[in-house]
Amino acid sequence: MKGVLLVNLGSPDSPTAKDVKPYLDEFLMDPRVIDVPNWLRNIIVRGIILQTRPKKSAEAYQKIWWEDGSPLIVISERFSEKVGKQIEIPVALGMRYGSMTIKNALQELNDKGVDEVLLVPLYPQYAMSSFETVVVKTMEEQEKYFPNMHLTTLPAFYKNEEYIKVLSESIAEGLKGFEYDHVLFSYHGIPERHIRKSDPTKFHCKIDGKCCTTNSVAHNTCYRHQCYDTTRRVTEYLGLDQDKFSVSFQSRLPNDPWLKPFTDFEFERLAKEGKKRLAVVTPAFVADCLETLEEIAMEGKNQFEEAGGESYKHIGCLNDSDDWVKVMAGWIEAWQNTEALPA
Incomplete structure (x- = not known):
């Protein structure tokens, strides 16, 4: 059975320094984000950045935080729900960093009987610190916890x-x-x-x-x-x-x-x-x-x-606009029916 995994960046659970710090730690300790030797990354991130950045970032998050949560999470959830209503196969949403993990999203699909997954990194352009790290992390989780799943990745769609x-x-x-x-x-x-x-x-x-x-x-x-x-x-x-x-x-x-x-x-x-x-x-x-x-x-x-x-x-970005939802649903249906991916 086929299913879809949408993945975006992620967000702290709240706009507080307490929740921002572990989120930033996970994000900045990713070797595809700060690509230096691990010992040096530890010094840069945990010895320098995390000493001051969480408080400043929390203040920034507080400026844009919505009543129902992080804008990125809320918008992504709305988008995922709308796409799910337009296609006939299960859709799950995961985040590269934070508590909405890729593993949990794969588990959600697995529980519904999905064994063929279309991975959709929600990044138009390819970069090792965004698109690539999502693909690598998803493959690691799939191989470790869901060995019977097969992954297909939607390519960067910057010129589609x-x-x-x-x-x-x-x-x-x-x-x-x-x-x-x-x-x-x-x-x-x-x-x-x-x-x-x-x-x-x-x-x-x-x-x-x-x-x-x-x-x-x-x-x-x-x-x-x-x-x-x-x-x-x-x-x-x-x-x-x-x-x-x-x-x-x-x-x-x-x-x-x-x-x-x-x-x-x-x-x-x-x-x-x-x-x-x-x-x-x-x-x-x-x-x-x-x-x-x-x-x-x-x-x-x-x-x-x-x-x-x-x-x-x-x-503003495309967010959960109906036209963008329709485009994504069309790509998914093409893969579902013919294995074709957008060029």
Whole structure:
């Protein structure tokens, strides 16, 4: 019997330092997130970051926490429930980090008699710290606890025509009535070395502005290329002129080369260059979360206005919109009936 496992990042159980600390520990101790030797990761995470970050992160979570829980969890649950109503096979939801574990989600499917699972990492672009770690963790749990299950993974869907269409139309709807000078496509940041580590050729990815537009098998696992390609496809769909949009990367750790340009630097640059009315979209996420609701919608607005910007709009993610649900249900049905996966 077939079933579906949807997996997103996860969330602490509450917006308190007490619950944020173990969540951050699990997240940051993942060797695909901070990819240094374990002894050094222990020093960085447990000796430095976790001494101050939980309190600050808890305060950030408190700003965006909903009455019924973490926005990411609530939205993901709504999305999962809606998808489940449109297909004929079981759907389970798990998180890479936190108490809604992948193991529990696989157990839920196993209890319903599922032995063929379509794993859906809810990340449009491939990165070792997001898509890859979900796949690896799911495979580990399956092999250890559910050896009779067979896993098939939905590939990164950053260039899928149906995804591009639903994303573009969602952005177009968000832009209605907003007179913008510029649209900033802000993606989550990752260390530059992750790009090189994910390059199967070990020589193509140079992050020099040319490699991402030069055809290569490396693009199948290159986060930077996939971010720029998503942007290109969406802006072509929307008919945006080249001078009306740009790409940036949010989040980084100090003393480590991360993808540039940085989103917070772009807020300042765009405002000072006369782009007074800014719309920001976050296509690395399919569901709004701390990084979109606090870092972009709140902090980003403050940064842009402090730099001289006058009007700012964050356009939300696809979340549990009916059109996005329909696209996902269609992919699942295609796999269920023909084993076909979206290109």
